[in-house]
Amino acid sequence: MRWLARNEYALPADPGWLSRYEAERAAGYRFPKRRAEYLLRRYTAKQAVAAATGLPVDLASLARVEIRNAPSGAPYAVVHGTPAGVALSLTDRAGWAVCVVGTGTVGCDLELVEPRSAGFVHDFLTRAERDRVARSADPDAAANLFWSAKESALKVLRTGLRRDTRSVEITIHSGQMNGWAPLDVVGVEGESFAGWWRRYGRFLLTVVGSVVDSPPVPLERPAPFPVPARR
Known part of the structure; x- marks a missing residue:
């Protein structure tokens, strides 16, 4: 398994990294905090999937990586409409989001x-x-x-x-x-x-x-994950 963390201040001001579906989902959130959490999770997941699969991370390329949800609520990634080939899990807390990618099923x-x-x-x-x-x-x-x-x-x-x-x-x-x-x-x-x-x-x-045989490896070194962000 590999993992990536992102802080809320890393979110780009330009929403060009969102797919049309994701932009519509974000716009549907009534409360700004919930919208910000959704965006941070999506941005972190897209960056993790791109890093794990060797895709570019410019905004236009990230827009072609879409994070969807299965009927169970579990997230999964598609690239150009095709499954990305990695399992993923998302979590966020106190201005930080983490995405773990791997094989099998991850949480x-x-x-x-x-x-x-x-x-x-x-x-x-x-x-x-x-x-x-x-x-x-x-x-x-x-x-x-x-x-x-x-x-x-x-x-x-x-x-x-x-x-x-x-x-x-x-x-x-x-x-x-x-x-x-x-x-x-x-x-x-x-x-x-x-x-x-x-x-x-x-x-x-x-x-x-x-499928877990060793500790998770950061997709970035050092993993950018110090203290809770000031809110």
């Missing part, structure tokens, strides 16, 4: 480490996960990590939060490779996936996939 989620109530932990985490949070030196970070990994896993399952988050259980493992630590996902119906996570300041990023 990613970006979260801020923020306070999580006892009710949140009880309602959304399994007993084993709750025990791990209770033993953690940083319970808020642990709770957000489990939540983020669940979001990524449910994207792989193509259900999103329509499915009970407790129907997948996350195991966090020790050890790191290139800044990433491993995790495993097991579902109540026998599904199992591998994934990785890492922390950037106040951000937590998780990725899960049906």
Whole structure:
């Protein structure tokens, strides 16, 4: 898997990178914040797909890369109307968007480490996960990590939060490779996936996939992902 992050300030003022369909979708958002989030996710995805497939990244070329949504809501990319040949997942938080591209089915989620109530932990985490949070030196970070990994896993399952988050259980493992630590996902119906996570300041990023053999590799070096943007 490979990944790319973009900040909201990277969005071009010229909307020429949008396809007609995407421009119409953007215009349909009633609230500016939602429109800005949509645009940032699309721009990040187009740049990631272009980088992963060797396409140019000028605005006119990006307009020929279109990010659509399957009936499940999962994003996919087409180039000149033809599937781009890569799986992708999108996430955004606090002025940043991340796109992960790979093979098989992928899911990613970006979260801020923020306070999580006892009710949140009880309602959304399994007993084993709750025990791990209770033993953690940083319970808020642990709770957000489990939540983020669940979001990524449910994207792989193509259900999103329509499915009970407790129907997948996350195991966090020790050890790191290139800044990433491993995790495993097991579902109540026998599904199992591998994934990785890492922390950037106040951000937590998780990725899960049906085909995962090594940590995600940034499409840009260094990966431009410092602290939350000022809003």
